Amino acid sequence: MDYQTSQKRRLGTSRIVAVYALFGFAWIYGSDTVLGWLVQDSSVMVKIAVIKGSLFILCTSALLYTLINLFAKQLAASEIRYKTILNTAMDGFWLVNEQGGLLKVNEAYCHMSGYGEQELLSMRIADLEVNESADDVVAHNQKIKVKGEDRFVARHRRKNGTTFDVEVSVKCLPAYDGLLVGFLRDISERKQAEQTLQYERNLSMDILNAQPAGIYRIRVFAPETWEKDAWRSSKSSPYVVELASEPFCKILGTTKEAFENNPGMVIDLIHPDDRGGFARKNEEAATDLEEFNWEGRLLIDGVIRWVRFQSLPRPLENGDVLWTGALIDITDRIKAEEEKNIMESQLQQTQKLESLGVLSGGIAHDFNNILAVIMGNCSLAKIDEENAGKFIPEIEKAAERAAELCRQMLAYAGKARFVQASVNFQSLVGEMVDMLKKTTPQNAEIKLDCTPGISLIHGDSSQLNQVVMNLIINASEAIGKVQGEIRVLLTETTINDGHPEKDYNGKAIATGSYVCLEVTDNGCGMDEETKWRIFEPFYTTKFTGRGLGMSAVLGIINSHKGALQLHSQLGQGSTFKVYLPAQINDSAQDRSVQQTIESQWRGHGTILLAEDEDQIRHIAKTFLEMFGFTVIEAVNGKEALDLYQKSASDISLVLTDMGMPVMDGYALFHALKQIKPTLPIIISSGFGEADVTARIDPDKIAGLISKPYTPEKLRDMLKSILLN
Numbered sequence: 001m002d003y004q005t006s007q008k009r010r011l012g013t014s015r016i017v018a019v020y021a022l023f024g025f026a027w028i029y030g031s032d033t034v035l036g037w038l039v040q041d042s043s044v045m046v047k048i049a050v051i052k053g054s055l056f057i058l059c060t061s062a063l064l065y066t067l068i069n070l071f072a073k074q075l076a077a078s079e080i081r082y083k084t085i086l087n088t089a090m091d092g093f094w095l096v097n098e099q100g101g102l103l104k105v106n107e108a109y110c111h112m113s114g115y116g117e118q119e120l121l122s123m124r125i126a127d128l129e130v131n132e133s134a135d136d137v138v139a140h141n142q143k144i145k146v147k148g149e150d151r152f153v154a155r156h157r158r159k160n161g162t163t164f165d166v167e168v169s170v171k172c173l174p175a176y177d178g179l180l181v182g183f184l185r186d187i188s189e190r191k192q193a194e195q196t197l198q199y200e201r202n203l204s205m206d207i208l209n210a211q212p213a214g215i216y217r218i219r220v221f222a223p224e225t226w227e228k229d230a231w232r233s234s235k236s237s238p239y240v241v242e243l244a245s246e247p248f249c250k251i252l253g254t255t256k257e258a259f260e261n262n263p264g265m266v267i268d269l270i271h272p273d274d275r276g277g278f279a280r281k282n283e284e285a286a287t288d289l290e291e292f293n294w295e296g297r298l299l300i301d302g303v304i305r306w307v308r309f310q311s312l313p314r315p316l317e318n319g320d321v322l323w324t325g326a327l328i329d330i331t332d333r334i335k336a337e338e339e340k341n342i343m344e345s346q347l348q349q350t351q352k353l354e355s356l357g358v359l360s361g362g363i364a365h366d367f368n369n370i371l372a373v374i375m376g377n378c379s380l381a382k383i384d385e386e387n388a389g390k391f392i393p394e395i396e397k398a399a400e401r402a403a404e405l406c407r408q409m410l411a412y413a414g415k416a417r418f419v420q421a422s423v424n425f426q427s428l429v430g431e432m433v434d435m436l437k438k439t440t441p442q443n444a445e446i447k448l449d450c451t452p453g454i455s456l457i458h459g460d461s462s463q464l465n466q467v468v469m470n471l472i473i474n475a476s477e478a479i480g481k482v483q484g485e486i487r488v489l490l491t492e493t494t495i496n497d498g499h500p501e502k503d504y505n506g507k508a509i510a511t512g513s514y515v516c517l518e519v520t521d522n523g524c525g526m527d528e529e530t531k532w533r534i535f536e537p538f539y540t541t542k543f544t545g546r547g548l549g550m551s552a553v554l555g556i557i558n559s560h561k562g563a564l565q566l567h568s569q570l571g572q573g574s575t576f577k578v579y580l581p582a583q584i585n586d587s588a589q590d591r592s593v594q595q596t597i598e599s600q601w602r603g604h605g606t607i608l609l610a611e612d613e614d615q616i617r618h619i620a621k622t623f624l625e626m627f628g629f630t631v632i633e634a635v636n637g638k639e640a641l642d643l644y645q646k647s648a649s650d651i652s653l654v655l656t657d658m659g660m661p662v663m664d665g666y667a668l669f670h671a672l673k674q675i676k677p678t679l680p681i682i683i684s685s686g687f688g689e690a691d692v693t694a695r696i697d698p699d700k701i702a703g704l705i706s707k708p709y710t711p712e713k714l715r716d717m718l719k720s721i722l723l724n
Contacts, residue, residue, distance in 0.1 A: 092184035100125035100137040112186050114159035130155040130163055145172045164188045214248025214327035222319030251329050253300040271297035289313045306334040373398035373435050397431055403708050423461050425515050426454040429490055432468045443483050444476040450490040455582040457515050463556045470553050471519040471576050478523030489518040504566040514579040522573040531568055601719050602628035605652035609633050610640035612660040623711045637663030641671050658685045666695055680721050
């Protein structure tokens with residue numbers, strides 16, 4: 001039976017045959033009966049029978065033609081409707097036999113797969129299915145015939161070799177000799193969106209778990225649904241924990257599961273002498289829906305820990321209230337305050353201890369500014385989930401600044417070197433001002449004024465970031481708590497022999513073209529003694545220093561062959577003007593065009609990636625595949641070595657981490673070089689370049705990229721290695 005034969009067509013044929021038989025029977029029986037009554041002559045009867053038979057044939061032929069033509073038109077119209085519906089559907093359509101052969105497909109699936117209709121009709125499901133063989137397909141079809149229908153997710157292969165995920169809905173048609181009809185929906189974008197969403201959720205949790213403060217969110221149900229104090233003794237509490245970061249549970253000395261099952265355990269951990277104050281604060285905040293702030297002691301396993309609770313309420317329409325807050329361990333701060341008088345009585349300190357104190361204070365200050373941006377934007381993203389995407393670039397920028405600060409600390413420790421490159425100083429200053437506007441006191445208004453088309457400069461971006469940050473922060477501190485203004489001006493100027501300029505120390509500034517950064521505040525200003533001493537190492541007018549102080553700022557400017565001017569009067573504010581040599585005939589706009597051209601580069605070949613951290617390995621793999629490479633993954637050095645020995649002819653480059661279990665990156669590097677000395681190996685490390693080059697000959701390293709890195713940095717390194 002042809003697969004296009006339908007029950008409707010069989011029914012139509014039966015009707016035609018029935019009408020024909022009825023008409024023939026009526027004609028023959030009726031006409032013979034009438035003639036028997038009217039005619040007695042047999043010869044006449046024969047003639048009349050011939051005429052009657054001819055008329056019967058003509059009439060029945062005409063009737064058959066009319067009926068068949070009418071049914072054919074109806075069938076053609078039905079076929080057109082059928083094809084139109086299938087070919088306008090957004091989902092793909094299959095009609096297949098029990099062996100998996102394709103008998104019918106629609107245009108939607110042709111578009112999904114990249115094959116033409118005739119190509120698909122010559123194929124079987126197994127030719128398109130990634131995960132099932134021909135035998136698997138037949139067995140699956142048998143199960144569908146027994147069940148009658150099925151719904152599942154499969155992965156299909158396009159004509160160009162790529163794959164895509166489909167959701168398949170199949171039904172068996174017993175009336176069609178067991179044929180199967182299926183509808184297929186491309187869910188690749190949906191799965192990608194789900195993966196992206198999960199990645200963002202994981203990223204948000206990783207950021208929260210990386211904070212020293214414990215972050216939590218508790219939903220308090222509407223009070224009318226609960227009895228007073230029922231939460232103290234019952235798991236069916238009037239609130240539920242929606243978020244508890246790892247540092248939060250660590251501070252409380254418990255597990256996430258235990259806290260979620262019994263949030264009221266916090267009460268039991270509070271020192272008995274402090275529970276009354278905690279209860280009053282908590283009740284006041286819950287009644288007035290105001291910020292909850294409490295500092296006190298926890299008693300955990302007999303050890304006293306000082307903590308600070310801080311949370312904000314968000315009432316919901318259904319009467320519930322979301323409390324989002326932070327738990328901070330302030331034990332060290334309390335102890336420091338208790339020991340402050342003792343510390344102040346110590347009159348003698350070595351220069352090394354003083355320098356370490358200043359450096360640690362500066363690092364803490366800079367990191368707190370960066371973390372304030374990250375935490376602030378994370379909070380905004382949680383508050384405004386619909387527009388969360390616009391906060392991610394700010395988080396990325398702050399994370400990049402944190403990475404640069406880590407690189408600077410490694411350089412101070414002698415484990416990394418500064419990188420000199422072309423720097424878009426206009427963009428750098430703009431980003432730094434945007435960050436500091438969110439973290440400096442609001443009474444100090446920062447105003448930025450940049451001349452368009454500022455030239456690039458040659459230098460290290462992390463050092464230059466520190467110059468801009470320290471100058472603006474010092475200006476903010478000079479303003480203090482009164483209302484003030486910080487004016488940041490970026491211009492380009494040329495110093496000629498006929499118009500000399502002198503630096504803060506009276507030394508002439510060399511002639512040439514400069515990019516000038518000017519930071520002016522209307523704060524307290526400086527007297528003559530302070531102006532002379534401000535550039536001394538570790539000098540500060542405050543109890544704690546800021547970074548390496550103005551001595552470090554001056555050192556960075558001198559290392560960039562620049563100059564510094566200072567104008568200040570007591571009570572009338574200060575102005576710092578920084579001169580940095582401009583790159584001739586090289587503007588930020590020209591560099592942007594060049595970077596756009598370079599960003600279009602794509603490579604090819606296979607790269608062996610060795611990285612034990614799952615998330616970092618996933619990110620690196622995604623970058624490499626985005627650049628056009630095939631990636632082989634390994635979670636440690638031994639696995640990477642085994643994979644290379646199996647596929648050495650296919651692997652054109654290796655990207656490896658240093659700190660890995662079983663076999664670290666150093667051992668892997670030397671083992672691979674013994675197998676193939678010319679193999680390009682890129683080292684990815686967070687320990688600093690000096691630490692790596694101390695153990696591996698730099699001339700044997702194809703490239704060294706510090707973590708964290710951007711896709712642009714990785715792409716540029718791959719391009720420079722593979723095109724040489």
